[in-house]
Amino acid sequence: MKYKIDLHTHSTVSHDGGVSRESYRKALDTGILDYIAVTDHNTIDFAQKLRSELGDHIIVGEEIMTTIGEIVGLYLNETIPGGLSPEQTISKIREQNGIVYIPHPFETIRKGLHPQVLDEIVDEIDIIEICNGRAFVQDRSKQAVVWAKINQKPGAASSDAHGFHGLGKTYSQITDIPNRENLVSLISSCVPNAERPKFRAILYPKYNKIKKKIGKT
Numbered sequence: 001m002k003y004k005i006d007l008h009t010h011s012t013v014s015h016d017g018g019v020s021r022e023s024y025r026k027a028l029d030t031g032i033l034d035y036i037a038v039t040d041h042n043t044i045d046f047a048q049k050l051r052s053e054l055g056d057h058i059i060v061g062e063e064i065m066t067t068i069g070e071i072v073g074l075y076l077n078e079t080i081p082g083g084l085s086p087e088q089t090i091s092k093i094r095e096q097n098g099i100v101y102i103p104h105p106f107e108t109i110r111k112g113l114h115p116q117v118l119d120e121i122v123d124e125i126d127i128i129e130i131c132n133g134r135a136f137v138q139d140r141s142k143q144a145v146v147w148a149k150i151n152q153k154p155g156a157a158s159s160d161a162h163g164f165h166g167l168g169k170t171y172s173q174i175t176d177i178p179n180r181e182n183l184v185s186l187i188s189s190c191v192p193n194a195e196r197p198k199f200r201a202i203l204y205p206k207y208n209k210i211k212k213k214i215g216k217t
Helices: 021-029 045-057 086-095 115-120 141-150 183-188 204-216
Strands: 003-009 035-041 058-066 069-074 099-102 127-132 155-158 170-174 191-194
Touching: 003 058, 003 069, 003 127, 003 155, 021 035, 021 045, 035 045, 035 069, 045 058, 058 086, 069 086, 086 099, 127 141, 127 183, 127 191, 141 155, 155 191, 170 183
Parallel strands: 003 035, 035 058, 099 127, 127 155
Antiparallel strands: 003 170, 058 069, 069 099, 155 170, 170 191
16 A cells, blocks of 8 residues: 655644644545644644644644744654754654654755754654645755665655645655654655646745734734
């Protein structure tokens, strides 16, 4: 069997996110994706609730803002506060037996970790994102692929979707049902799919921010 997994998405709970509960369900029910990590900014509340509804097809994650860039924790049980150093953040992820995932590395527009920082924490990295579905203005995929190979780290393709139409284009294809224990191994032999979504999917964060701002006025 082959399964499509996306390890980086943002629900309506994220300040710039827009993937609704119904959209996640639709993506799973229609086979657009088989497993989806919900990685909202600095919270796991929505992800936990969605997992209770949709089961193991939802992976509870969090995109955590450290002092110098973002790190994703996967298979979390508690929210990790933002504002910690990368080392402290990773320690908090490990305390929960979570997986350390590096999103959009080397980017400056979206707060990716720089090469020097990655080299300092390399031993603690489980998976690095080698293709981000929203990498349009600043695409560091080639650099990420080289870094992953040099440092022998599994590389994943993920959508970073902030709306429904961002789902199902950029994902990793794996050969077994993922869990906390086997995910890193499965990503080590995954097949990345890097089809770009429509341009409007890339603009979701800006659209979502404006929509939510207007809704509050």
